[in-house]
Amino acid sequence: MSGQGAHPERARMPDLTHLIWPFFSDAHRVFAHGLNAWAQSGLPEVDHEDVDRSCRRLVRALGDAGWLKAVVPAAFGGHQDHLDVRTLCLAREILSWHDSLADFAFAMQGLGTGSICLYGSEELKRKYLPPVRDGHHIAAFALSEPEAGSDVGALTTMATPDGDHVRLDGEKTWISNGGIADHYVVFARSGEAPGARGLSAFVVDGDSQGLSVAERIAVIAPHPLARLRFDGCRVPVSHRLGRPGEGFKVAMATLDVFRSTVGAAAVGLARRALDEALGRATTRTLFGAPLGSLQLTQAALADSAADIDAAALLVFRAAWLKDQGAARITRESSIAKMYATEVAQRVIDRAVQLFGGHGVRVGVKVEALYREIRALRIYEGATEVQKVVIARDLLKAQESAARP
Numbered sequence: 001m002s003g004q005g006a007h008p009e010r011a012r013m014p015d016l017t018h019l020i021w022p023f024f025s026d027a028h029r030v031f032a033h034g035l036n037a038w039a040q041s042g043l044p045e046v047d048h049e050d051v052d053r054s055c056r057r058l059v060r061a062l063g064d065a066g067w068l069k070a071v072v073p074a075a076f077g078g079h080q081d082h083l084d085v086r087t088l089c090l091a092r093e094i095l096s097w098h099d100s101l102a103d104f105a106f107a108m109q110g111l112g113t114g115s116i117c118l119y120g121s122e123e124l125k126r127k128y129l130p131p132v133r134d135g136h137h138i139a140a141f142a143l144s145e146p147e148a149g150s151d152v153g154a155l156t157t158m159a160t161p162d163g164d165h166v167r168l169d170g171e172k173t174w175i176s177n178g179g180i181a182d183h184y185v186v187f188a189r190s191g192e193a194p195g196a197r198g199l200s201a202f203v204v205d206g207d208s209q210g211l212s213v214a215e216r217i218a219v220i221a222p223h224p225l226a227r228l229r230f231d232g233c234r235v236p237v238s239h240r241l242g243r244p245g246e247g248f249k250v251a252m253a254t255l256d257v258f259r260s261t262v263g264a265a266a267v268g269l270a271r272r273a274l275d276e277a278l279g280r281a282t283t284r285t286l287f288g289a290p291l292g293s294l295q296l297t298q299a300a301l302a303d304s305a306a307d308i309d310a311a312a313l314l315v316f317r318a319a320w321l322k323d324q325g326a327a328r329i330t331r332e333s334s335i336a337k338m339y340a341t342e343v344a345q346r347v348i349d350r351a352v353q354l355f356g357g358h359g360v361r362v363g364v365k366v367e368a369l370y371r372e373i374r375a376l377r378i379y380e381g382a383t384e385v386q387k388v389v390i391a392r393d394l395l396k397a398q399e400s401a402a403r404p
């Protein structure tokens with residue numbers, strides 16, 4: 001479906017000329033070109049109607065080809081001692097250009113194990129990272145609840161001590177890979193302090209007793225998504241990530257790594273939209289000449305090219321900073337995620353407009369992109385949340401600069 005457009009098929013390749021930027025090493029360049037070549041020829045045929053099956057196939061294919069090594073540290077077969085954010089961003093940018101479900105499959109393997117990489121015991125890492133790396137095991141990250149999305153401190157899922165276990169009771173919603181995951185990183189209230197300081201994180205096996213899928217959720221760009229119920233679900237205390245009460249810290253540190261990668265996925269979708277728009281601009285005849293000869297069309301193309309470059313620069317600035325060893329990159333990753341997802345929406349909207357009626361025709365690539373970009377402005381912190389985070393960070397810096 002994704003290859004169908006209203007203009008003749010062209011050899012489609014994403015623009016990777018930005019790999020020359022100084023943010024990247026030769027290893028990044030080799031990785032990006034290799035992944036792109038593989039995606040061009042090796043991506044399994046994806047049925048966007050049967051997302052469970054497609055995601056399982058994609059995860060297995062990504063694992064078999066070795067691309068999921070990017071989501072684990074070197075001790076577990078990864079590329080670097082730490083998670084290399086530039087590699088994660090390049091992977092998401094390239095995969096989302098080719099197919100957003102492939103990007104989703106890759107991204108969730110990372111997000112669903114990031115907390116284990118950062119805070120897990122050696123035993124947990126040994127148990128959970130290799131099968132994720134090999135694509136044998138599907139990962140998920142379960143933070144959001146029906147009454148606690150943007151407001152993480154309002155979580156009510158309880159973690160009650162029960163000998164050498166904790167008992168989880170409550171609900172999680174909007175959980176990507178919900179229903180097909182082999183493990184979930186679950187955040188619950190353990191009560192050490194009120195609000196966000198009283199949460200802990202646990203790794204929960206997908207087949208645990210007391211864990212069930214309450215509802216499968218259908219969204220405009222389908223992927224496996226569910227509301228989960230925990231009814232007295234017993235989890236060994238040894239499955240806790242970090243110390244008791246550190247759950248919020250675990251979640252934020254994980255999102256600090258992965259937030260820039262959401263921006264990278266948005267860049268990939270936007271690049272694809274611009275490529276589609278360029279194809280249309282050169283093949284559609286309007287008023288006796290190519291659509292692209294109209295100056296308003298040229299303005300739309302120029303705006304999109306500038307938006308994409310700016311977004312990519314912000315994404316890779318944040319990723320590079322993290323890879324240089326910055327403890328936290330909260331402001332930079334929030335700016336990257338906010339800016340890239342917002343401009344990608346505009347770039348895609350311009351592409352839809354250039355396609356005219358075909359732009360909203362089901363099965364045309366820009367129509368799919370229009371649906372696929374939307375959730376990126378909401379999950380892992382909506383744009384408004386990113387603005388609050390950025391402004392708070394600026395004000396804090398201003399206050400400490402003003403202090404004598």
Ligand SMILES: Cc1cc2nc3c(=O)[nH]c(=O)nc-3n(C[C@H](O)[C@H](O)[C@H](O)COP(=O)(O)OP(=O)(O)OC[C@H]3O[C@@H](n4cnc5c(N)ncnc54)[C@H](O)[C@@H]3O)c2cc1C
Pocket residue numbers: 141142143144146147148149150151173174175176177219225375378379380381382383384385388
């Ligand atoms: C497709 C999809 C996949 C997801 N996958 C996962 C997942 O795998 N794991 C997981 O834990 N969660 C996941 N989520 C949940 C996602 O993180 C939440 O939807 C998001 O945090 C927003 O929470 P909410 O939906 O409860 O909206 P609310 O918290 O009710 O917020 C509604 C809106 O209010 C606005 N807003 C928020 N804060 C402010 C503010 N301070 N000032 C002004 N306006 C504000 C924003 O526009 C926001 O979108 C997913 C969501 C979607 C849509």
